[in-house]
Amino acid sequence: MKQKISIIGVPMDLGQMRRGVDMGPSVIRYAGVVERLEALGYAVEDRGDVKIGRPSTLDVKNDDNLKDLNVVIEANQTLAEEVSKAVAEDAFPLILGGDHSIAIGSLAGVADKVDQLGVIWYDAHGDLNTGETSPSGNIHGMPLAASLGIGHPSLTEIGGYAPKVRPENVVIIGARSLDEGERELIKEKGIKVFTMHEVDRLGMSKVMEQAIEHVTKNTDGVHLSLDLDALDPLYAPGVGTPVIGGPTYRETHLAMEMLAESGIITSAEFVEVNPILDVKNQTAEAAVALIGSLFGEKLL
Structure with missing residues (x-):
């Protein structure tokens, strides 16, 4: 991994309905992410937060079943530009959310510089919905589909091109809540998914070995998009869409440690930390600890 890290905060809460996740970047910083990375020897530049606009009325769907679309587009376009700048400066982009709709901009900025x-x-979750398949119209359930070039053109073409990633270069880990449209898309596109069934049956070590092998076959770089609701809510209660039965805190650390050992990750985002729903900043502290493991922190 690169020794220079550029932190970009995205205080976005308009991709879903529960307010408070816009404070995610602040509480992750408060939990000591910069100090943790600097202690590991990295040169850290905190570029501050992407400015997020506020519509006069929240959670309004357009005719295509997309809530707060214009503000989400604007924020992701700005984020894509900031991420692209960081990559061009030979820095590792570390994006802090905010809800998961920001992954549209993250991937647009990274893929612009990676073949x-x-x-x-x-x-x-799979985050593979579109306006046609989404039960809610929440865009935080659509970023992976949009990055694959599937969905409304205003989302798929952020950054000025589409798609950002091919289905065969994607691995989903920890899935345990998929909508019908997402299941159909996974089968149609042949997307590699390790549900909690595979995690339980194979163990996290084997899952990560296979995931790393799959995602590095024909790629020049790998982006990690980690939603804190991937963890079981026992370990990360401060998320907007918790689903019981997820990976443990320790299993997720192992996953990050194996990614660190592999050296394949070239950009990353940690999203969906909502301090209003949290307990004593537990989820933000978990995010910082996992970031430490991703960047090579070890006990000995």
Whole structure:
């Protein structure tokens, strides 16, 4: 991994309905992410937060079943530009959310500088909905589909091109809540998914070995998109869409440690930390600890 890290905060809460996740970047910083990375020897530049606009009325769907679309587009376009700048400066982009709709901009900024991008999507959900398949119209359930070039053109073409990633270069880990449209899309596109059944049956070590092998076959870099709701809510209660039965805190650390050992990750985002729903900043502290493991922190 690169020794220079650029932190970009995205205080976005308009991709879903529960307010408070816009404070995620602040509480992750408060939990000591910069100090943790500097202690590991990295040169850290905190570029501050992407400015997020506020519509006069929240959670309004357009005719295509997309809530707060214009503000989400604007924020992701700005984020894509900031991420692209960081990559051009030979820095590792570390994006702090905010809800998961920001992954549209993250991937647009990274893929702009990488010929064949791989993606590890560590999440309880597939985030493969479109306006046509989404039960809610929440865009935080659509970023992976949009990055694959599937969905409304205003989302798929952020950054000025589409798609950002190919289905064969994607691995989803920890899935345990998929909508019908997402299941159909996974089968249609042949997307590699390790549900909690595979995690339980194979163990996290084997899952990560296979995921790393799959995502590095034909890629020039790999982006990690980690939603804190991937963890079981026992370990990360401060998320908007918790789903019981997820990976443990220790299993997720192992996943990050194996990614660190592999050296394949070239950009990353940690999203969906909502301090209003949290207990004593437990989820933000978990995020910082996992970031430490991703960047090579070891006990001995």
